[in-house]
Amino acid sequence: MPPVLKVHELRKAFGTARVLNGLSFQMRQGEVISLVGSSGSGKSTALRCINFLETPSSGEIEVMGDAISASQNERHETKIVNATNIRVFRRRIGMVFQSFNLWPHRTVLENVTEALIYVLRKGKREADETALSALSKVGMANFGHRYPSQLSGGQQQRVAIARVLAMQPKLMLFDEPTSALDPELVGEVLKVVRTLADEGATILLVTHEMRFAREVSNRMIFLHKGIVEQDARPEELFRNPASEAVKRFLSSVI
Ligand code: ADP
Ligand code: MG
Secondary structure (H helix, E strand, O other): OOOOOOEEEEEEEEEEEEEEEEEEEEEEEOOOOEEEEEOOOOOOHHHHHHHOOOOOEEEEEOOOOOOEEEEEEOOOOOOEEOOOOOHHHHHHHEEOOOOOOOOOOHHHHHHOOOOHHHHOOOHHHHHHHHHHHHHHHOOOOHHOOOHHHOOOOOHHHHHHHHHHHOOOOEEEEEOOOOOOHHHHHHHHHHHHHHHHOOOOEEEEEEEHHHHHHHHOOEEEEEOOOOOOEEEEEEHHHHHOOOOOHHHHHHHHHH
């Protein structure tokens, strides 16, 4: 079976700012990887390139064996090969953002059924069923008729997770899913992430919740200046930080 995700020599520059400088790693099915590193190290950019919300400057991304590659000529113009796979990728990858981005004028249920109906072309009844099952997974099945503004931040984020789950992605990307939440609401969202992990979801998680990352991850990848500085099991990363940068980061967040 091919890896769920393969990232090879991924580079991304914004003008002269080189944000990703040759990022490479792979994820097998069911793996949970936390992507950590200080602010500005390129974590969000990496997730956005994997999902093609940003176009990489160069490198290759493979999702379940289908690849898209980008290369640059000497004038730094990017050429994308197999761009038709972008749609395939988006179907297979679900992304949860720091800001929940729910539609304010749609109910919770409608927020979850929207893509099922308009992207997956499911009928209303089937979409409702799928949405309810996703909502019950995050403990929000009884909130289907509420509007986002009537929910706490933690509840809104759980709905955002249900919206992604309902699409049955092969890979879930989480970009700091709890950092916009009041501290007392962080736990309920992490609990949902843990349940998904326990059920075998393949998850790439950017988080500053290091204790959680340590507990839930099979591997942790430390990003520094747009490159993988260390890719190791959590125990190993904490016991044996590969560089001063990793050591400094760990001592600053714990
Ligand atoms: P992280 O998520 O690790 O904090 P980001 O990937 O958000 O880091 O950002 C890495 C660097 O890339 C930062 O210096 C940021 O300012 C820059 N950057 C990110 N997105 C853009 C953009 N669209 N245009 C210009 N610079 C950007
Ligand atoms: Mg970020």
